[in-house]
Amino acid sequence: MEIERIQLQKHGDNRGMLIALEQDRNVPFEIRRVYYLFATKSGVHRGRHAHRRLNQLAVTVRGSVTFLLDDGSGPVAVVLNDPSQGLLLGRMVWRELYDFSEDCVLMVLADQLYDRNDYITDYADFLREVNGAMYPQDVAACLGR
């Protein structure tokens, strides 16, 4: 799958760094929700779901984390460890997050408010939806058997 990174401009000077994310400028959607993960425990895996409609932009504002991403064509590992690198997460991408550094703060901007119905939490369901594939039991059901 194609990995969409956004290089974010650092506004640095002799005081420190500032990075700005602005909707419809360097963020390709309206920002309705911002969430952040922190104090993630060692060995934890998070995510393990896909979204039907949600678009997101993820940035590690501190520390590092690995994303395993899959659009149905197979998993790709992406390390995020730079506050000036944004990772775009589009619709129908299965994601799993792991290898959080102890100090990791992962910030995510999203174009929709929280909606539990937008989640696909079963990988087989995800593959079925994304590939439009049918499982044997579905074929059987379609055929009325």
Place this chain on the structure above:
Amino acid sequence: MEIERIQLQKHGDNRGMLIALEQDRNVPFEIRRVYYLFATKSGVHRGRHAHRRLNQLAVTVRGSVTFLLDDGSGPVAVVLNDPSQGLLLGRMVWRELYDFSEDCVLMVLADQLYDRNDYITDYADFLREVNGAMYPQDVAACLGR
């Protein structure tokens, strides 16, 4: 002046912490811009301005910083050191930021895109605008002297 803090709900479990900021739910404005300050050097003061129109919500997602806030009635120091505490910064509030911890990441949500004309960067100008007060030279100018 009145300090407006927002207590943000922590969605914690055995994996770690997640906090979500959602426009018109726990953020009292539309989120158009998100910026973050990091790698701030020791001894640095930032800010030293006010905004005529901008509303903001500040959170230290990591580390700590002190805000000196002044709405024209005199300065008040506010320490931010908790990822579950939001600080609302309304219009016409002079702010100065200092005592950044080495690891501080300060995230700010704003209801407008960047607009350099919205800044008041001179404290005397700020006091004049916020108090509607007139300086002797302005009085003289008004009187045509």
